[in-house]
Amino acid sequence: LVAALGVDSLPCSRLQVMLVGDSGVGKTCVLVRFKDGAFLAGSFISTVGIDFRVRDALGSIWDTAGQERFRSVTHAYYRDAHALLLLYDVTNKSSFDNMQAWLTEIHEYAQQNVVLMLLGNKADAAHERVVKREEGERLAKEYGVPFMETSAKSGMNVELAFTAIAKELKHRTMKDEGEQKFQLQEFVKKETRSTGCCGF
Ligand SMILES: Nc1nc2c(ncn2[C@@H]2O[C@H](COP(=O)(O)OP(=O)(O)O)[C@@H](O)[C@H]2O)c(=O)[nH]1
Ligand SMILES: *[C@@H]1O[C@H](CO)[C@@H](O)[C@H](O)[C@H]1NC(C)=O
Ligand SMILES: [Mg+2]
Numbered sequence: 001l002v003a004a005l006g007v008d009s010l011p012c013s014r015l016q017v018m019l020v021g022d023s024g025v026g027k028t029c030v031l032v033r034f035k036d037g038a039f040l041a042g043s044f045i046s047t048v049g050i051d052f053r054v055r056d057a058l059g060s061i062w063d064t065a066g067q068e069r070f071r072s073v074t075h076a077y078y079r080d081a082h083a084l085l086l087l088y089d090v091t092n093k094s095s096f097d098n099m100q101a102w103l104t105e106i107h108e109y110a111q112q113n114v115v116l117m118l119l120g121n122k123a124d125a126a127h128e129r130v131v132k133r134e135e136g137e138r139l140a141k142e143y144g145v146p147f148m149e150t151s152a153k154s155g156m157n158v159e160l161a162f163t164a165i166a167k168e169l170k171h172r173t174m175k176d177e178g179e180q181k182f183q184l185q186e187f188v189k190k191e192t193r194s195t196g197c198c199g200f
Contacts, residue, residue, distance in 0.1 A: 015059025016080055017162075021087035021102065022095040022111055026121040029152035030087065031063050038174055039153045051117060061162075075109050083115035083165045088136075090120045090149065091128035096135070103143050115168045115184070116145045119161055123149035146188040164188050 019027040062077060078084070078148050086102055088095040099118070106116065120136040133149055140147030146164065150157045164172075164187055171182035 009192050014044075015082050016062065016077075017059065017083045017085065017165060018062040018064060018077060018081045018140060019085045019087060020064050020106075022089070022092075022098055024092070025089040025095050026152050027087055028063055030085075030119070030121060030150060030158055030161075031061060033152040033155055033158045034061075037155070066164075071114045075105075078106065078109040078114075079111065079183050081114060082169055083117075084110060084144075085117055085119055085161060085165070087119045088131070089122050090131045090136075091122050093130050096120075096131045096139075099139060103145075113172070115165055115172070116158075117144050117161060117165060117184075117188075118143075118147045119157075120147070120149040122151060122153070124151040124158060132177050146185050148192045150189055157162045160188075160193075164191070 019031055021027055029040055032038060062081075064077075070155060084106060086099070086106065088099050090096075103142065106114070110116075117163050118136065118140045120131060123133075136147050136149065148161060150161060152158060167182055167185040167187065
């Protein structure tokens with residue numbers, strides 16, 4: 001996992017990253033895009049409960065089902081997760097409206113120092129978009145979490161999301177205090193590509 005993220009010599013060998021969010025927002029597609037560099041069109045993948053997707057000696061990335069009936073399953077895993085990628089779908093307003101509930105739930109069940117990032121997925125679908133990037137930015141600011149828009153279809157920002165999380169985890173576990181502190185928010189702001197201008 002960590003080698004794949006381009007971050008080596010990480011002392012922790014049991015890293016757990018989880019993708020969470022409502023059903024249909026693109027969690028499985030984002031993970032497949034990250035792992036295989038490909039987009040799987042169609043909703044033929046139906047994730048049930050927790051689906052163990054990517055794993056190596058250094059850690060694992062868990063793909064979850066967002067269905068209400070599986071929430072009790074995912075709660076148990078929040079406690080152990082070091083990082084959570086919380087996704088909504090920019091073409092689906094209710095998936096965005098539910099972010100408040102997800103953030104509350106994460107606050108309740110996850111570790112206090114969990115690395116959290118909000119992702120507005122399907123940013124490629126310009127015509128179907130109903131959630132503006134500014135709305136995502138506002139929510140993220142309110143909760144103090146880094147934010148970016150992604151597309152599993154085009155690949156936009158997918159690798160960056162995982163890289164940013166890996167960098168933050170690495171810096172948190174480093175004993176060497178001499179090095180300048182890694183600023184996740186700043187890194188994300190600097191590196192993100194946005195849709196809507198400049199040909200992206
Ligand atoms: N246009 C577009 N469609 C996407 C994107 N990501 C996922 N989808 C589609 O959204 C649907 C749900 O994706 P899936 O990964 O199964 O969602 P999950 O339930 O959160 O795991 C599928 O039909 C995907 O093809 C994306 O970035 N852009
Ligand atoms: C939008 O998301 C909600 C869950 O947040 C889901 O129940 C609904 O089916 C989705 N609608 C579409 C059109 O994908
Ligand atoms: Mg899925």
